[in-house]
Amino acid sequence: MNPASAPHALLMHMFHSALAAVDPLAVLARHLPEPPKGRTIVIGAGKAAARMAQAVEQHWEGEINGLVVTRYGHGAPTRQIEVIEAGHPVPDQASTTAAQRMLALVRGLNEDDLVLCLMSGGGSALLSLPAPGITLDDKRELTRRLLASGAPIGEINCVRRHLSAIKGARLALACHPARVITLVVSDVPGDDPAVVASGPTIPDGSCAADALALLAKYGIAVPPAVRAVLDDATLAAPALDDVRLRGNRAVVIASAQQALDAAAEAARTAGYTPLILSGCMEGEAREVAIVHAGIARQVAGYGQPLAAPCVILSGGETTVTVRGQGRGGRNAEFLLALAVALKGMAGVHAIACDTDGIDGSENNAGALLAPDSLARAALAGVDAAALLRDNDGYGFFDALGDLVVTGPTRTNVNDFRAILVEAPAHR
Incomplete structure (x- = not known):
């Protein structure tokens, strides 16, 4: 032997x-909110997204429907919440399609509706919709360079957030005026929910200048199209005190x-x-x-x-x-x-x-x-x-x-x- x-x-x-201690099937149920007067839409992204969706289906009282995206091979069978798979750690066209479909799903909600957002690590690549003016290939190349640079995940996600049409709480804006509750399986040091998956429903207070400084820190050249996006104030992520985000909350349900x-x-x-x-x-x-x-x-x-x-x-x-x-x-x-x-x-x-x-x-x-x-x-x-x-x-x-x-x-x-x-x- x-x-x-x-x-x-x-x-x-x-x-x-x-x-076992961080399995969504074991930890998610006790964090579910009360059902709303109106509709409940479930969205999510990350390597734990399919398992989280399963947990919601097992314990939710009332009707739900929705869409989550996870890494290829990380899916799981669900009945009411659709699970699709996409590329990680570098986004692909399926990542963009998932983001577009998710934004369409949450538009037109009202104050009585609830969006239950299931976020976990990997969501930054899996939910990828480039800001207007840049292409998926632009984001893919920057992602590759950041991953090879030795930059910590918080800094990588800061750059991703400011080159996105869905991250940095932009997804939450699309849900407005519905209330958004985000349940988070944290893969980031410090467990800041705004950093997980680059915070599609949670503002973090950073700005485009921070993203430019990080690219300079790691010696990564900034293509003209990317610089134009980062210099355009009309494309900025919502601020921490944006009134459209009031009433939303985020809960870390599993951590290191x-x-x-x-x-x-x-x-x-x-x-x-x-x-x-x-x-x-x-x-x-x-x-x-x-x-x-x-x-x-x-x-x-x-x-x-x-x-x-x-x-x-x-x-x-x-x-x-x-x-x-x-x-x-x-x-x-x-x-x-x-x-x-x-x-x-x-x-x-x-x-x-x-x-x-x-x-x-x-x-x-x-x-x-x-x-x-x-x-x-x-x-x-x-x-x-x-x-x-x-x-x-x-x-x-x-x-x-x-x-x-x-x-x-x-x-x-x-x-x-x-x-x-x-x-x-x-x-």
């Missing part, structure tokens, strides 16, 4: 406990913290002391890995900030500045950098996965790391440092057979990381 099998089984159990709390309880039950570092970590994946490795060493060597056996937990969203040609998302990159930093340290096992089930654009959620991962890789002729330079975390863990493949989870609270440090007697 693989000596890592027991620790890895615990790490997988913790991951699945985290997912909930997932980490559930994983911590699973660790506690198994006899390991949990330490939650943060649910909103950001930064380069490989740099975050070096910090985590240092904490693991301190635990193993000095029993600080807690003694082994323990589990170090964190969430949030790291970034990867792409310099190589390899495959792999930020979780595989984190784990490969962690492996290189730990250098086969005894008694330390780890998991890093994206809670949506897809790490970047690959077919895995993430991967598992064991103390012997580097040694097994060397025997197979796999150079960990070289693959890290090439941003090929997927290739490293694929060669070891240690990828975690869950398929779409239909939720999304971003990264999940757990480092298990065994007590000396267990090693």
